[in-house]
Amino acid sequence: MSCNSISVALNIGVKFSEGSEISNSKIFRMEEGLIQMKKIANGDEKALIDLIAEWKGSIFAFFYRSLSNHADAEDLTQKLFHRVYRAAGKYKPKAKVSTWLFTIARNLLIDELKRRSRRPQESILVEWEVEHVSGSYGQELKEILAREMCKLPENHRSALLFRVQQEWSYREIADMMKTNEANVKTWIFRARSILKKAIKPQL
Amino acid sequence: MKKADMDPNQKIDEFLKCKDGSESFQLDEQKLAKQILFDGTSKTVSFPSIRYWLSVAACVAIFLGFLIQKKDFIPNRSSGSEMVQATAASTSNMDLLPEEITMLDEWLLASPESVDFFSVDFDSSYELLVSLETIPLP
Numbered sequence: 001m002s003c004n005s006i007s008v009a010l011n012i013g014v015k016f017s018e019g020s021e022i023s024n025s026k027i028f029r030m031e032e033g034l035i036q037m038k039k040i041a042n043g044d045e046k047a048l049i050d051l052i053a054e055w056k057g058s059i060f061a062f063f064y065r066s067l068s069n070h071a072d073a074e075d076l077t078q079k080l081f082h083r084v085y086r087a088a089g090k091y092k093p094k095a096k097v098s099t100w101l102f103t104i105a106r107n108l109l110i111d112e113l114k115r116r117s118r119r120p121q122e123s124i125l126v127e128w129e130v131e132h133v134s135g136s137y138g139q140e141l142k143e144i145l146a147r148e149m150c151k152l153p154e155n156h157r158s159a160l161l162f163r164v165q166q167e168w169s170y171r172e173i174a175d176m177m178k179t180n181e182a183n184v185k186t187w188i189f190r191a192r193s194i195l196k197k198a199i200k201p202q203l
Numbered sequence: 204m205k206k207a208d209m210d211p212n213q214k215i216d217e218f219l220k221c222k223d224g225s226e227s228f229q230l231d232e233q234k235l236a237k238q239i240l241f242d243g244t245s246k247t248v249s250f251p252s253i254r255y256w257l258s259v260a261a262c263v264a265i266f267l268g269f270l271i272q273k274k275d276f277i278p279n280r281s282s283g284s285e286m287v288q289a290t291a292a293s294t295s296n297m298d299l300l301p302e303e304i305t306m307l308d309e310w311l312l313a314s315p316e317s318v319d320f321f322s323v324d325f326d327s328s329y330e331l332l333v334s335l336e337t338i339p340l341p
Contacts, residue, residue, distance in 0.1 A: 043243070045236055052232035060228045061221035074228060078235060085239045145218045164219040196211045203211060 033097035041089035052081055055098075059105055062161055066109050066154075068146040076108050083108065098166065099176050106158055106177075113154060141202050148198040156191040159184050 039047035059080055063073035083104055091100060149157055155177065162173045170181045170188075177184065299307070 043240055045240055048236040048239060049232050052230070052235055056230050056232060057228070060230070061224060064224045064228075065219055065221050070224070070227070073224075074230070077228075077230065081235060082239050082242065085243055141214060142218055145215065161219060164216050165221070192212070192215065195215050199211055199214060203214070 030093040030096065033100075034091065034093045036097070037088045037091035040085060041091075048081075048085065051084070055101055056081075058098075058165065059101065061165055062102065062105055063109065065146075065149060065161055065165070066157060067112065068150055072112065076105075076112060080105055080108055095175075099172065102162065102166070103176060109158070110154060137202075141199055144198050144202065145195055148195050152191050152194065153187075155179075156187040159187040160191040163188055 036047050036051060040051060056077060060073055060077045063076045064070065067073055067076075080101070084101065087104065091097075095103075152160075159173055159177065162168045162176070163170075168176075170184045173184045174181045
């Protein structure tokens with residue numbers, strides 16, 4: 001282990017020992033993330049622009065596939081960066097920036113789902129109709145998948161999205177969602193099975 | 204149709220990755236960053252002012268409360284005659300026996316100048332009390 005990596009590990013407060021699972025590149029990424037968050041907390045515009053540019057697509061995709069509504073996904077993406085700016089000073093490099101960002105994203109999503117559950121059902125149906133105008137075969141398939149995604153429990157859907165969109169390991173997803181790997185595997189398997197069953201007649 | 208196109212897992216993954224949706228999402232990061240920083244700055248400016256005015260209001264409230272409390276505890280500076288009237292009123296309310304009232308009347312008549320309690324001649328009243336044998340002689 002190089003002296004450089006030890007000092008970096010000490011700087012960011014991560015216990016790092018020979019043979020541990022934390023790799024050098026991961027530690028450097030964590031330190032990079034910490035520096036970026038410190039800059040953002042201090043009002044560095046460039047650091048904030050860089051963060052938004054780097055993550056806006058992934059965050060939007062997560063919200064869009066969770067809610068199946070473009071406007072809401074856009075709105076939540078903007079809200080997320082507002083929240084990130086306010087919380088940047090509290091960022092601790094215990095996890096990667098991506099894990100931290102998606103934890104905030106998931107909290108926002110849960111809040112939004114709670115808010116939706118309190119709203120009358122009619123308004124949601126109208127939005128759905130406006131959003132999804134049926135068209136080609138591909139469009140029809142997307143429509144079915146979007147509808148089925150909305151029916152999935154939040155934890156099943158989020159776990160599946162983290163696995164497919166972010167390509168996280170089961171372990172990472174389990175840590176982020178505060179559960180164990182077996183649960184994550186089960187949720188993803190169930191979610192996939194439901195989606196497959198829904199699109200089977202179309203294939 | 205090719206076999207790959209029929210694979211449901213592939214279709215699901217394509218859908219979940221949401222490449223087409225992300226492409227349609229046009230967010231100006233510079234504009235958003237400026238807005239976030241502006242909102243953050245305006246909030247940090249307004250918070251201390253709110254705190255400042257709240258603390259000033261609390262100080263004023265405490266000061267006024269102290270003044271009101273102090274005012275309540277200051278005794279009324281009433282005149283001597285008012286005090287006499289008050290004493291007389293309280294005396295009239297006392298349950299006195301008829302002989303005690305008579306004795307008190309005699310005592311008051313014996314020293315006409317001492318009707319006003321503040322101008323009592325203590326020497327003569329002492330003598331009177333001695334004559335009435337209300338207190339033992341020294």
